[in-house]
Amino acid sequence: MRCSVIAVGTELLLGQIVDTNSSWIGEQLAANGIDSLIQVKVGDNRERIVNVLRSALADADAVIMCGGLGPTHDDLTRDAIAEVMGQPLEMHDDIAAVIRSIFESRGRRMADNNLQQAMVPRGATVIHQTRGTAPGLICPVGDKVVYAVPGVPHEMHDMMDRAVLPDLRRRGGDTSVIASRVIRTWGESESGLNERLNPIIAELESLGSPTLAFLASGWEGIKVRLTAKGSTADEARATLDAWDARVCELVGEVVFGRDTQTMESVVLDLLRERGWSLGLAESVTGGLVSGRLTAIPGASDVLRGSVVSYASDVKFDVLDVPRGPVVSEQAAIAMAEGARRVLGSSVGLSLTGVAGPTEQDGQPVGTLWVGVALPDRPAIATLLRLPGQRDQMRQMAVISSLDLLRRRLSGQ
């Protein structure tokens, strides 16, 4: 199967919104073994949408159209598909009833133009809406197919998972079940991981399944994604388990979690299991570590708080750091102990370093001291040299310090 994507919306062309939907769809297509041909952005102009759709259908077996399904006069995807199909649009009363009931349940008046969303090209199959008011569409065009899904990301994700991807795989003759797993790593570059996993990559290429892909994701480490096919979900899962173990034989010491786990959630879970609370003392990161930990609902079970001691006097006066250089082993240790004492936590984590733009106290940009104070043990500090400019250095400091704490907690 060769598939193209058309994202509809003038705001995408004008750069007012970045088209992340196509990227997400491209990732899903690859994971499902479907080739991507092209991805196009087109404005809210019926003639142009029709031309782009015809041209995409000439090369691809399937086209996914994203956006332009709403109730306004700018929402033209339905009309364009009907024109390319050579079919009229017909009102579906059951969809209209659902749209009416959504407005009623919210206690809002429904403007009549909302019923435009109940119009369906003759011959198309409806993907029922579970979240928004616009249903999706599966539209046969000769022996090819056009899908229409909303541009609102969570509605689009839902319809892709529930209807479009299974339909595409069925059309491609693929009756297998697909399962994937993301193995999350921190502490090795993508090229380094690639080199160390080379024996497995070569073996997998000859086998064909599972596939292995690297996904970079900002300041959240490199993800290794395994995607396996099986005749049943259990079989696919067993394949993933076996190859997950093989990956861990080679690079296990940089693996910190899987799938929806994040460095923050893993650290909070490790602390929670031990019945320990956490207190932070942040300087160079200015509150980013605690900002990221508190993004996780339930962090309050574990996190007492943070003393963001940006000014040196705050380090001396609040955390009892001895007067002297504040980017130092001694300061990091005193900060971790100070955080534990001031915040009343069982564990203290501290960060002091130089984010730039200029060096500080003779220490170069990128210098980071991380202090860790565990219960009943003397605090220790570790020196890291991080790359990058101010923003990059600070974000690297956040995840690097959490990884150090994770390793101490799990006894590595």
Place this chain on the structure above:
Amino acid sequence: MRCSVIAVGTELLLGQIVDTNSSWIGEQLAANGIDSLIQVKVGDNRERIVNVLRSALADADAVIMCGGLGPTHDDLTRDAIAEVMGQPLEMHDDIAAVIRSIFESRGRRMADNNLQQAMVPRGATVIHQTRGTAPGLICPVGDKVVYAVPGVPHEMHDMMDRAVLPDLRRRGGDTSVIASRVIRTWGESESGLNERLNPIIAELESLGSPTLAFLASGWEGIKVRLTAKGSTADEARATLDAWDARVCELVGEVVFGRDTQTMESVVLDLLRERGWSLGLAESVTGGLVSGRLTAIPGASDVLRGSVVSYASDVKFDVLDVPRGPVVSEQAAIAMAEGARRVLGSSVGLSLTGVAGPTEQDGQPVGTLWVGVALPDRPAIATLLRLPGQRDQMRQMAVISSLDLLRRRLSGQ
């Protein structure tokens, strides 16, 4: 002029990288009065690149190709353009010399494939490289034109500003100078701004210049961008000044800055001007306010630090908040005063609220109390009701609290 964009790279189609380059280019084209037709992503496949380029050239007057200019066998943009032009690629010795000198200045050995970047289709004009090793290209195809720029954003931005946009405007017969200004607002929705600016928008539409556009930018407010043409830069700037004043007559009370100013930089500047330091006490935002302020180099002049008092006991014990409900006016006032006292700052800012997923102490998700303590004045607290789920609520809390502080500092 009608212009299309082709972003080249398999990693874009697979969703491993989001194509933000096209969005940026779309924004620049709009600001320069050039119509965008379509934007396409295509993989590193010569035949497909050629087909997409031919098809884009059939409809557009100009096509900008972004990416695929590097030294590897996957970099095929030059070859594809030469094929569409029907011209051979020729080695340009002066470009080769520049590439060699870049490697020499970095003390690195140059692999021979780097000289591929010195190949130019016959008849094309070179956009000289000032940053990377790959030059850009201006390639005539009949009475139309194809531009090639690198995919590395800062190299691409440089060549667009320096060569592509001026060339496009010249070809479109536009000899004027363009200047633009971004007026940054917080506290009014896009539709609300639109409604209030309607008299100006109508007037501008009949005049044609300057143009006015709304740009949403996440948690940084709504931007109103004015773009003016003039026969000189001074004239364009004078037009911007006049219309900036007109915009401020209608919505001035929500304007917090212009162009590169951010809410953080404005607040830090207001404090710096007064010689005042800032101390924070954050609960619901968990350190995000101080994390954002410390992203600005030089924040240490002003920001003493933050007490992230996530656990109630930290509020009581460290900040001397009276025992009782911690999402309350009383708690916010005590936190702001506590921050000032503990951190030794002239100004205290506090945030306590409910981010969810569930309500707390009978207060619904979205409740936010912001406390502000200025020198020699009693602290006051303000209640806000913010929309959204956990992440959205917390980010709204960050900028809303800084905006409240800004208004207090500037006497609004």
